[in-house]
Amino acid sequence: MVCIRCKMVLKDELTKLGLHYTVVELGEVEVVENISVQQHDQLKAGLLKWGLELMDDKKSVLIQKIKNVIVELVHYSEEPLTINFSEFLSSKLNHDYTYLSNLFSEVQGITIEKFIITHKIERVKELLVYNELNLTQIAALLHYSSVAHLSTQFKKTTGLTPSHFKQLKEKRRSMLDDV
Known part of the structure; x- marks a missing residue:
C-alpha cells in the first residue's frame, strides 16, 4: 500500500x-x-x-516493505538522510543490507539503487509538471549533489533533458487547450 x-x-x-x-x-x-x-x-x-x-509470504512482505521505505523517502520526506541509504534501510527493516539487496534484485529483477532512481525521476517529472519549483530547488529537495547530476540521471532514464520534458508537457497542455 x-x-x-x-x-x-x-x-x-x-x-x-x-x-x-x-x-x-x-x-x-x-x-x-x-x-x-x-x-x-x-x-x-x-x-x-x-x-x-x-501478501502472505514473508519474502513478498519484506520486498513490499523495502519499496514502501523508498517511496516514503522519495515522495514524502523532505529531510535529508544523515546516514547512507543502505544503513538506513538495514536499521529500518532489521536485516542486513546485502540480504535485502540480493532478495530485492532476485525477485524484482532490478537493484534497489535502480528502483530508487526510477522513483526519484518520477518525482522529478511530477515536480516539473506542477511547475512550482525550478530545477535547482528540485535537485535540493531530492538530495541530488547538483543540478548536473539530476539532469544526467534524468536523461539516462527518460532519454530527455528535464527542460525538454517540461517543454513537451507544456506543448501537450497548449494543444489540449485548443480542443
Whole structure:
C-alpha cells in the first residue's frame, strides 16, 4: 500500500469482517484477533476488488516493505538522510543490507539503487509538471549533489533533458487547450 486511500480501503474491509486492528501502515497490518481461513479469503477477495493484493509470504512482505521505505523517502520526506541509504534501510527493516539487496534484485529483477532512481525521476517529472519549483530547488529537495547530476540521471532514464520534458508537457497542455 502506498497511499492513504489504500489504507482507508483496507480499514473498511477489516471492519466489514469484524476484525479489529492496531496498526494499518504502508504494507503492514496488525490484527488483534486470529483470522479464520474464511475471513482471510474474504479479505483477499475484498481487497482484490479494489486492485489491492494481500501478501502472505514473508519474502513478498519484506520486498513490499523495502519499496514502501523508498517511496516514503522519495515522495514524502523532505529531510535529508544523515546516514547512507543502505544503513538506513538495514536499521529500518532489521536485516542486513546485502540480504535485502540480493532478495530485492532476485525477485524484482532490478537493484534497489535502480528502483530508487526510477522513483526519484518520477518525482522529478511530477515536480516539473506542477511547475512550482525550478530545477535547482528540485535537485535540493531530492538530495541530488547538483543540478548536473539530476539532469544526467534524468536523461539516462527518460532519454530527455528535464527542460525538454517540461517543454513537451507544456506543448501537450497548449494543444489540449485548443480542443
